[in-house]
Amino acid sequence: MNKWAEDWFEFKGWKPYPFQRNTWKAIAGGYSGLLNAPTGCGKTYAIWFGVLADHQKRYAGKKKRSGLHCLWITPLRALSKEILNATTTVSEDLDLPYTIGLRTGDTSAAERARQKRQWPEALITTPESVHIMMSQKGYADAFKDLQFVVIDEWHELLGSKRGVLVELALSMLKQINPQLKIWGISATIGNIDEARNILLGAEHPHATMIRANIVKKTLIETVLPDTLEKFPWAGHLGIRLAEKILPIIDASHSTLIFTNTRSQAEIWYQHLLQVHPDLAGAIALHHGSLGEEIRQWVEEALHQGTLKAVVCTSSLDLGVDFRPVDTVIQVGSAKGVARFLQRAGRSGHHPGATSRIYFVPTHSLEIMEGSALRYAAGHQMIESRLPYIRSFDVLIQFMVTLAVSDGFRADELFEQVRQTHCYASVTRKEFDECLLMITRGGRMLEAYDEFHKVVAEDGLYKVTDRRIAMRHRLSIGAIVSDVMMQVKFLGGKYLGSIEEWFISRLQPEDSFWFAGRNLELVRVKDMQAIVRPSGKKKGIVPSWMGGRLPLSSYLTDALRHKLNEARQQVKDRELDFLQPLFEEQKRRSYLPAEQELLIEKVWTKEGCHLFVYPFEGKFVHEGMAAIIAYRLGRIRPFSFSMAMNDYGFELLSDQDIPVEEALLQELFSTDNLSADIAGSINTTEMARRKFRDIAGIAGLVFQGYPGKQVKARHLQANSGLFFKVFQDYDPDNLLLKQAYEEVYDFQLEIVRMRQAFERISTHEVILKQPEQLTPFAFPIFAEVFREKFSNESLEDRMNKLKAQLEQEEPKHGDRTGKRRR
Amino acid sequence: MEIVLGNAVVELLPQRAIYLLQHSLLVIADLHLGKGMHFRKAGIFIPPGSAEKDYTVLHELMLRYRPRKVWFLGDLFHSVHNSDWLLLQAFILAYPDVHFVLIRGNHDILAPEHYTALSIDVVPERLVLGDLVFSHEPLEHIASGKVNVAGHIHPGCLLRGLGRQSLRLPCFYLYEQILLLPAFGALTGLYLMEMTKRASIFAVLPERIVLL
Secondary structure, three states: OOHHHHHHHHHHOOOOOHHHHHHHHHHHOOOEEEEEOOOOOOHHHHHHHHHHHHHHHHHOOOOOOOOOOEEEEOOOHHHHHHHHHHHHHHHHHOOOOOOEEEEOOOOOHHHHHHHHHOOOOEEEEOHHHHHHHHOOOOHHHHOOOOOEEEEOOHHHHHOOHHHHHHHHHHHHHHHHOOOOEEEEEEOOOOOHHHHHHHHHOOOOOOEEEEEOOOOOOEEEEEOOOOOOOOOOOOOOOOHHHHHHHHHHHHHOOOEEEEOOOHHHHHHHHHHHHHHOHHHOOOEEEEOOOEOHHHHHHHHHHHHHOOOOEEEEOHHHOOOOOOOOOOEEEEEOOOOOHHHHHHHHOOOOOOOOOOEEEEEEOOOHHHHHHHHHHHHHHHOOOOOOOOOOOOOHHHHHHHHHHHHHOOOEEHHHHHHHHHOOOOOOOOOHHHHHHHHHHHHHOOOOOOOOOOOOOOEEEOOEEEOOOHHHHHHHHHHOOOOOOOOEEEEEEOOOOEEEEEEHHHHHOOOOOOEEEEOOEEEEEEEEEOOEEEEEEOOOOOOEOOOOOOOOOOOOHHHHHHHHHHHHHHHOOOOOHHHHHHHHHHHHHHHHOOOOOOOEEEEEEEEEOOEEEEEEOOOOOHHHHHHHHHHHHHHHHOOOOOEEEEEEOOOOEEEEEOOOOOOOHHHHHHHOOOOOHHHHHHHHHHOOOHHHHHHHHHHHHOOOOOOOEOOEOOOOOOOOOOHHHHHHHHHHHOOOOHHHHHHHHHHHHHHOOHHHHHHHHHHHHOOEEEEEOOOOOOOOHHHHHOOOOOEEEEOOOHHHHHHHHHHHHHHOOOOOOOOOOOOOO | OEEEEOOEEEEEEOOOEEEEHHHOEEEEOOOOEOHHHHHHHOOOOOOOOHHHHHHHHHHHHHHHHOOOEEEEOOOOEOOOOOOOHHHHHHHHHOOOOOEEEEEOOOOOOOOHHHHHHOOEEEEOOEEEEOOEEEEOOOOOOOOOOOEEEEOOOOEEEEEEEHHHEEEEEEEEEEEOOEEEOOOOOOOOOOEEOOOOOOEEEEEEOOOOEEEO
């Protein structure tokens, strides 16, 4: 019985859910645990009153304040404000001497200093901010009274390196106080038990799991075009259906329109205003590159219910409840069942309310996904989040973090990190290699080497150079982005930030769309793009990198199931609508059954294309394409350009690709798969791309931050160059190996790919040689992003390209002009 | 590959340098020597070893062409002093009969005595030799009949062909009155140039130069 909670709920006129009472009880009993509850049903209070009761029990009647009693870690800054408001309300309503502070990247230096003089009882913060606290001298003192750490939205952090930051922070906090209670809050994911074990440590003595078991009803409806004929076969934007969603916005109180990328959000926002100018003032834009002030304004307006609709990205995926929102629209594939349902859950927050989500496909074949999503949701096919393991980049960063503050001892730290899930399998040799990297700059020693990042004094590893310490504190974190530039008005108002490379393509007086406005570039100065509003209607939309998620395996399972139903003409709204497309596919080529793998060979003026349709998601296709290319390259030297989407992949060559059916079976064989995977990775760019983040996290590439002008003169070099240097001069480096391991786990999704190969090896291969591109092929053909494979010699490739160049006009170049180096 | 610029015969070398036989002159741009150590000194654990490659190629050039003069078109040594300077010193001292000249680039921020100690002459902006004007950054105004040989840009070219094939290579880039040299150093990147018919683009392959 939690007296305060019961009183307060009564005061509010609410009735606690059973799961809330269970959580209070568990916390009172000294348990740690994971609370599995959806957003918007009072999960914060379920934990919070337990924390308050513990504090009361410990400190009631004592004069001295407790110091920091609870850390509440959230993945998003927006969410931390929300938690602050909710918890502060409780303290105010009940007149409790329990104060709550906020500490994120936005917290001012003055406020941080004030906190240090007198810690609030609770601090709401982010994983990065906890690590920054650990980079300050005397951090252990700040945490000495800590009783609780709460990790909000743990499912979101788990599948990222930010989850590793949490694991490491917890390992340190447990070191400081072995009695620490840890509580996680997570939405439903496939591996929820694993999620709990990773958070608490596998051998936590008092661990429990509390499930809210609140089933929310979700209505999924696909927005269909008037006719299939006029709907494009390829595309990513989906704005053709913009007019179709106007009635939905009209009929709803408040609508969230989710897009997959920030540029897509900008484009949709513009387009909605264009087709329906009356919406001006009633709709808004929200994405991660916009300034804090703008985002806060939008969030506030959503709370107030003064906006009809907000076009947003994953920036509004999590946590914060906007009660007035009653409808959600998802533009383009959500890529996963869990993500789709989570977004759906952003509507209908009232207990018992139904979540309503509309799916807006961006091209014809994607229409099928609406049906697949309904099937997968109905069958509770909820994805797992794969945790990162052996992330040496984060370990190296953490070592330096500790070395910057009070130093660490190798034996102790090794034992400590080995307790985490991420580093459980790390050997002492590997750990020592990380130490070598930060103390001697690697294994190889050079005469007159001036490397000294971390030095060992009597076995205590410390950073003594103040500049290195400062640079490190600014680099803490596991989110790596391109160099960002601030976008500001002439008057100084901050709009947000854009990747530097986008701005560098613009000349003064060029106009572009950002933050929903047409802006004219005035000048670029010190990593700031100074702009003024422009009256123009035309402008480029910046495209941000990232957002290349693959369809989850559940969704591809569901998709293959639906495709088979389409073949059997099972009644279904989306499939019925798509029948003419399937007919066309059949007419031009073939519609494969569940036990068949369709391969199409088509010639265009670009060369010879091979299209393969395993329906296994983009990443698996990327790996498969590389392996097939590698295997074909053994017959004779080839250069391939490879494209893939969630349905299939394409190999394109300037020469004929031999594909007798017997050979095809061999190409997809599971024999020698491991060796061929290794071989194919080496010949593509996958590891190089993974190395980009690793280099950033491990502190190889210093990025600086918009607005924080740190002198890093002559220290810029891109990660591609680092990758090459490591490959040439230190090929056994742990970080390089990590890049390959990450390719296996996260890029190729190796387990899933093996299963796909095994599945396909039992299939019959159907080879067709259509005259034209088919409805299945076209969206892949239109993919801009391409992977390369070549085992032809540089000379041969050069000679071929040169010969082709001499036959035609040169294409227009990429960039012109000069730049400063 | 030999080309004629004004009254000079210039040999473009796949080692990313040019040689002028009639003047016994070797010209190299953007070496960025010492860059690896500069990073290491700042606590960035880039593996050592890339420097070695640069000096191997430099020695190779010196032994093969036996130039009397070597001109560095800027960015010889990357940024502030570090211990890699000893490697440069060893290289320079190995050729006591050769006259080394540096046209100062934006990364050449060392105090003059360092160069003086090695008898490297430092020129602030440009050197003229017949019809050729050498500089680090490309010059804005070039007298008619003259050709500016410059570095700084790190020119590269992107070739595209059938089957959406593409290839990125460093290049010599001759456009109107400017010849841009590729960056010499192993620790340098590429800046892709406009692929226009009005420019002569000489792609650098490991063993030879190809005019596109």
